[in-house]
Amino acid sequence: MTPTEAPPHRLALRGDLLDFTATPEWGAVHSPAVRWRPDHWLLVEDGRITGAQPADAPLPGEGWERHDHRGRLVLPGFIDTHVHSPQLDVIGSYGTELLDWLNTYTFPAESRYAQAAESEAGAARFVQALLAHGTTTAVVFPTVHKISAELLMAEAHRRGMRLITGKVLMDRNAPDNLRDDVVQAERDCVELIERWHGRGRLAYAVTVRFAPTSTPEQLAMAGALCAAYPGLYMQTHVAENREEVAWVQQLFPEARSYLDVYLRAGLMNERSVLAHGIWLDAEDRAVLRDTGAQVAHSPSSNLFLGSGLFDWRATEEAGGQVSLASDVGGGTSLSMMRTVLDAYKIQALQGQRLTGWKALHAATLGAAQALRLDHEIGSFEPGRLADVCVWDWAADPVAERRMAVVQSLHEQLFAWFTLADDRNLAAAYVQGVPQFSRTPPVG
Structure with a gap:
């Protein structure tokens, strides 16, 4: 020395x-x-x-x-592969299914994040809450506002955390104060990518809310960003609710399925994180296998909103990857133990028994592998960061x-x-x- x-x-x-x-x-x-x-x-x-x-x-x-x-x-440390930072405000909200829940609770809460002070306070509250529940890595939806992603990344960087996030993309079928447009959204994403992606332990995720809230033009722009910047992640929702699936079919009649909308737009790759995936079929699961994308299984949310029962074993047997996610605020707790318990119940209702080992693996090493981060996190192998x-x-x-x-x-x-x-x-x-x-x- x-x-x-x-x-x-x-x-x-x-x-x-x-x-x-x-x-x-x-x-x-x-x-x-x-x-x-x-x-x-x-x-x-x-x-x-x-x-x-x-x-x-x-x-x-x-x-x-x-x-x-x-x-x-x-x-x-636990790895939560799908969670919404602004939705702590609506956790435990009563009585609606997905689409009504978004309009009644989620969108009004997210509109407040246009204000820098709200985004800053929300980011600090959210990151501290993750850590207080034993989660040291997360894949996070902020809001459509650039400032919400900026301040969330700044807070995680201050803590030295591994965080994957990006400005939400929504240019239709949302309230006026939560819609962006293709040109400005692309500009915001590029600025955020060039400032934050790869800085410390941060990674940028092209963040499509879900297919109904993006025009084909915006989806194409999102796919182009994924192609232009190696190492970007992509996060979105897919096939969570039957009414939602039917709506996507109306909006995108040319697509074979909900998942096919994303495949056609160039959004399916080994760093794609797809929340829910309840109503996928065998061809969809083959796409997961062939692209390396993962399903972020969100059992607490699926039960709370009455969305359906995810078939974990069928997805894995088809070659797909499954990780675990709290999906707060549709989920009712940031605790991955509560998430695991609800995952067990969902599999039990389908005649399967989810072991503690399988569940813990999906919230640690398995999630790290699905995110291509097992060289950094998820186990106690020498050389891994001590999360x-x-x-x-x-x-x-x-x-x-x-x-x-x-x-x-x-x-x-x-x-x-x-x-x-x-x-x-x-x-x-x-x-x-x-x-x-x-x-x-x-x-």
């Missing part, structure tokens, strides 16, 4: 380490894909994971800052008793998913930097 070099910041986190080395098999409660290392130190240097070792082994070298979370579950969350196994006497009588690791994890929520989060680290702490660790 030269006199001008600072020594590396070394952080050691003690707890029960759980992550994945491969994809768990469907229905298997005993899976070789699970890596379980109880009472270990997770070693982090300058924000990157360098390894792990048993707690009773001496730490390598000197200068380690120790955070002792013994007896707690240590996981990679890490620490959880209490139990937060009340009922959960404590349940944990006392479990017979296997999968039973323990599944009971945790079922009973836990944000109260269980003890700490969240982004690149090894504490960003949330409910109870300070033992130093």
